[in-house]
Amino acid sequence: MTIAELPPFAATDAVPANRILILGAGYAGLRCARDLGRSLDAPGAPEVMLVDRHRYHQIITELPVAAAGRIGSDDVALPLDQLLTRARVRFEQAEVEHIDLRGKQVVTTRGALSYGTLVVAVGSTTAFYGVPGLAEHALTLKSVEDAEAIKARVQEVVQQAARQTDEGARAALLSVLIGGAGLTGVELAGELAEVLPRLAERYHLPPTAPRVTLVEASPVVLPSLRGRLRTQAASILTALGIRLALGSKVVLADESGVTLASGDRLVGQTLVWTGGIMAPPLLAQSGLPTARNGQAPVDDYLRLKGYPDVYVIGDAARIPNGRGPGFLNPTAQVAIRQGEAAAQTIMAAWEGRQPRPYTPLNRGQVISLGSGTGVADLVVPLTGRKVMALKALIEEGYRFEISGRMPFVDRHRT
Numbered sequence: 001m002t003i004a005e006l007p008p009f010a011a012t013d014a015v016p017a018n019r020i021l022i023l024g025a026g027y028a029g030l031r032c033a034r035d036l037g038r039s040l041d042a043p044g045a046p047e048v049m050l051v052d053r054h055r056y057h058q059i060i061t062e063l064p065v066a067a068a069g070r071i072g073s074d075d076v077a078l079p080l081d082q083l084l085t086r087a088r089v090r091f092e093q094a095e096v097e098h099i100d101l102r103g104k105q106v107v108t109t110r111g112a113l114s115y116g117t118l119v120v121a122v123g124s125t126t127a128f129y130g131v132p133g134l135a136e137h138a139l140t141l142k143s144v145e146d147a148e149a150i151k152a153r154v155q156e157v158v159q160q161a162a163r164q165t166d167e168g169a170r171a172a173l174l175s176v177l178i179g180g181a182g183l184t185g186v187e188l189a190g191e192l193a194e195v196l197p198r199l200a201e202r203y204h205l206p207p208t209a210p211r212v213t214l215v216e217a218s219p220v221v222l223p224s225l226r227g228r229l230r231t232q233a234a235s236i237l238t239a240l241g242i243r244l245a246l247g248s249k250v251v252l253a254d255e256s257g258v259t260l261a262s263g264d265r266l267v268g269q270t271l272v273w274t275g276g277i278m279a280p281p282l283l284a285q286s287g288l289p290t291a292r293n294g295q296a297p298v299d300d301y302l303r304l305k306g307y308p309d310v311y312v313i314g315d316a317a318r319i320p321n322g323r324g325p326g327f328l329n330p331t332a333q334v335a336i337r338q339g340e341a342a343a344q345t346i347m348a349a350w351e352g353r354q355p356r357p358y359t360p361l362n363r364g365q366v367i368s369l370g371s372g373t374g375v376a377d378l379v380v381p382l383t384g385r386k387v388m389a390l391k392a393l394i395e396e397g398y399r400f401e402i403s404g405r406m407p408f409v410d411r412h413r414t
């Protein structure tokens with residue numbers, strides 16, 4: 001059933017109550033909802049309600065693998081009803097359209113929902129920075145649908161290339177441009193650099209014909225990693241056959257490729273833009289105080305400044321990293337920890353206890369570069385196959401934590 005076919009909420013749902021309303025069932029929102037739903041079981045405890053536009057929780061960290069077809073969409077879209085069986089949480093599928101802070105209600109496609117406490121965990125969206133043509137011509141990688149679209153496009157261009165007799169046109173079809181050499185762009189490039197040669201061979205094209213290019217404005221890949229790991233990651237990507245166009249700022253995109261600030265053109269029939277994120281416009285449009293990238297600044301308890309009953313967590317929140325002038329990187333581990341912290345603070349308020357302030361915890365980054373290798377910026381930097389073993393362990397661990405089952409995912413399906 002699509003959202004449009006779902007019935008409107010009952011009139012009682014708009015009546016003010018002490019409900020805890022959580023917007024977004026991603027890493028932050030799901031954790032917050034499950035923790036609250038398990039702890040708040042005393043009679044008279046507030047209802048915990050979770051709202052998302054999807055009926056499933058997305059394993060976003062594995063979208064690059066899904067885009068390459070190494071795992072299926074079912075592996076990255078886990079039905080929420082199955083994840084919430086042991087928590088007292090009411091889930092409703094709806095698109096959130098407006099947050100009314102004064103009226104303490106949220107307007108959705110299925111009607112209004114009141115709240116006593118609100119948790120905004122709506123994640124982030126792709127930022128196109130106003131570059132002409134980018135939003136129109138680029139694919140993105142933020143959802144299961146996006147991963148499916150990339151997978152379909154890659155198969156389609158290879159099929160078209162196999163029928164194409166003009167060499168230039170064939171090369172353009174087999175050229176995939178990925179804008180942004182941060183975590184998403186690099187992981188996607190690694191995956192596509194492996195799958196494209198296999199696809200090409202399936203259609204009787206030389207495996208060396210496809211070309212993946214990473215286009216990045218900064219002079220390095222993975223700028224959030226320490227220096228040596230960046231260099232190692234760049235060498236691994238090059239060894240995978242990926243062309244690195246570093247120091248290359250995209251100023252225009254169209255149906256046949258991108259133009260760089262230098263005036264150079266990069267030709268490619270497929271463009272995926274991973275070059276930036278911002279908080280969804282919903283926050284600013286609803287009048288929440290926001291920074292330039294749309295994120296909402298919060299206090300030490302993850303509460304929206306000036307609104308003690310409203311929490312903002314995950315990618316949508318702007319939080320100092322606690323180590324210097326910068327802000328926390330948007331990662332799943334950070335989002336999960338904030339979900340836990342917000343639930344603990346809300347529980348403390350319900351039980352009349354003094355809450356503890358949120359403290360950022362950064363365990364580092366583990367990045368795959370194709371199916372066989374990667375780099376990890378941990379206490380000790382790691383590279384090679386062991387990084388992939390670690391990454392699989394983290395992914396399986398998370399799946400086990402949220403589903404209570406040991407769901408082994410076959411990551412070599414193609």
Ligand SMILES: Cc1cc2nc3c(=O)[nH]c(=O)nc-3n(C[C@H](O)[C@H](O)[C@H](O)COP(=O)(O)OP(=O)(O)OC[C@H]3O[C@@H](n4cnc5c(N)ncnc54)[C@H](O)[C@@H]3O)c2cc1C
Nearest residue numbers: 024026027028053060061096122123314315330331332335
């Ligand atoms: C391709 C990719 C790979 C990544 N890999 C890693 C990695 O390896 N490790 C890591 O730590 N981080 C990784 N990240 C970052 C990580 O996925 C995010 O930081 C994390 O998902 C943020 O969690 P969140 O709960 O804030 O948002 P999300 O997990 O994005 O959840 C937001 C939820 O809100 C819902 N929503 C949004 N707007 C509305 C609305 N208006 N109405 C209803 N529902 C709405 C969405 O459907 C979604 O379910 C990756 C990100 C991407 C894009």
